[in-house]
Amino acid sequence: MISFASFPSTSEGSGSYTNTRHHPKIEEDEVGMDLDEDDFEEGTQRLTVPGESITSSHAFMRGHGTFVDDEEVIASVAGTVERVNKLITVRAVRSRYNPEVGDLVVGRITEVQPRRWKVDANSRQDAVLMLSSVNLPGGVQRRKLESDELQMRTFFEEGDLLVAEVQAFFADGAMSLHTRSLRYGKLRNGQLVTVPPILIRRLKSHFVALPCGVDLILGLNGYIWVSKHVKESEQEGEEGFDAEAVYSNKNDSIDDATRIAVSRVSNIIKVLAAHFVPLTDTILLEAYEWVVEQEGNVKDLLSDEFGETMVASLGLVPISLLTDVMHTGGF
Missing domain, CATH: 2.40.50.140 (Nucleic acid-binding proteins)
Structure with a gap:
């Protein structure tokens, strides 16, 4: 019989990941995007870093390069944020080509x-x-x-x-x-x-x-x-x-x-x-x-x-x- 053990939340752990660390070049007002419906315009580039909150999980669905924590969509890689309808993904800056059918x-x-x-x-x-x-x-x-x-x-x-x-x-x-x-x-x-x-x-x-x-x-x-x-x-x-x-x-x-x-x-x-x-x-x-x-x-x-x-x-x-x-x- 297979049993699954639940991992403790970040608040119950050692606390080393409770606070997101950012590079000094990233201004404080840029941390936590909280995207709205009109935040994505054609040709715009939104940047994110690992651990940064992008938006609420109630408004959007998580895609590649993200994970959900405490009802928030969090970036797991450094890259550009892309949106297709309600799907939010983060395209890594440095990565190998990820192919799709028809490319x-x-x-x-x-x-x-x-x-x-x-x-x-x-x-x-x-x-x-x-x-x-x-x-x-x-x-x-x-x-x-x-x-x-x-x-x-x-x-x-x-x-x-x-x-x-x-x-x-x-x-x-x-x-x-x-x-x-x-x-x-x-x-x-x-x-x-x-x-x-x-x-x-x-x-x-x-x-x-x-x-x-x-x-x-x-x-x-x-x-x-x-x-x-x-x-x-x-x-x-x-x-x-x-x-x-x-x-x-x-x-x-x-x-x-x-x-x-x-x-x-x-x-x-x-x-x-x-x-x-x-x-x-x-x-x-x-x-x-x-x-x-x-x-x-x-x-x-x-x-x-x-x-x-x-x-x-x-x-x-x-x-x-x-x-x-x-x-x-x-x-």
């Missing part, structure tokens, strides 16, 4: 196994791309044969980058990916930029085309692909697709102007990530236009002074309070 991710092939590929998707464990979850040459939807398994390295091999969608999860929690769309597949003609996953906001479309001739793929796992612009007519054909182009390992010829634009956008992303500014298509476009107006060198973008000036000029709001506290060892 768009950018990954790198790490291993070729029988009828599957292992993919590094910046998660707690490698994702899996099954042979049955990719498009075959010619766009024919048919059952994969033994001959297809023998040619797996002609599709993807170790080191290849790809964009895919989270399809499901295995029993051990590993992601199952698929590339059964002409927008998904192997990535070429660009470079990879890595940022903290918390900076990638969920958008209507994570495929962004900037007017400077640069395409962006904002992976929700924190991997961003910056490449030259490809017209839709080149991506999709009337009859299937060109297998040589989709699974080719050779980059197309890229002119100098496009190379400079790709480098400039990549450096802008690195600067915004260094200042912990959330990345959206609107913010990236505004930042690019501002940088072009400055007529500076591409390398100058990575200087600390230039980055601070750009963030201040555009009026961007970085998640700076928590990062400062964490860097000083407040937690």
Whole structure:
């Protein structure tokens, strides 16, 4: 027979956790948010620290990153508070990517196994791309044969980058990916930029085309692909697709102007990530236009002074309070 023992409440314990300790940089009036219905506005960022009371458990439901104590929803991690209807969650500032079905991710092939590929998707464990979850040459939807398994390295091999969608999860929690769309597949003609996953906001479309001739793929796992612009007519054909182009390992010829634009956008992303500014298509476009107006060198973008000036000029709001506290060892 299994018996359950109840733990004493914080008031009955030693008292070491009865009072919440906060970093000196957090003002006293910021402790205890007590959120109301109208406290969440689009685009606003609310910060919290472990042990901080967010709201009443009667008004909202607790989600990931929170727990309930004495009818109060308390934050269990340091991060940003997010609300979906009556559900309150805290998204940790420093954490691995937590995947959900339908997420768009950018990954790198790490291993070729029988009828599957292992993919590094910046998660707690490698994702899996099954042979049955990719498009075959010619766009024919048919059952994969033994001959297809023998040619797996002609599709993807170790080191290849790809964009895919989270399809499901295995029993051990590993992601199952698929590339059964002409927008998904192997990535070429660009470079990879890595940022903290918390900076990638969920958008209507994570495929962004900037007017400077640069395409962006904002992976929700924190991997961003910056490449030259490809017209839709080149991506999709009337009859299937060109297998040589989709699974080719050779980059197309890229002119100098496009190379400079790709480098400039990549450096802008690195600067915004260094200042912990959330990345959206609107913010990236505004930042690019501002940088072009400055007529500076591409390398100058990575200087600390230039980055601070750009963030201040555009009026961007970085998640700076928590990062400062964490860097000083407040937690």
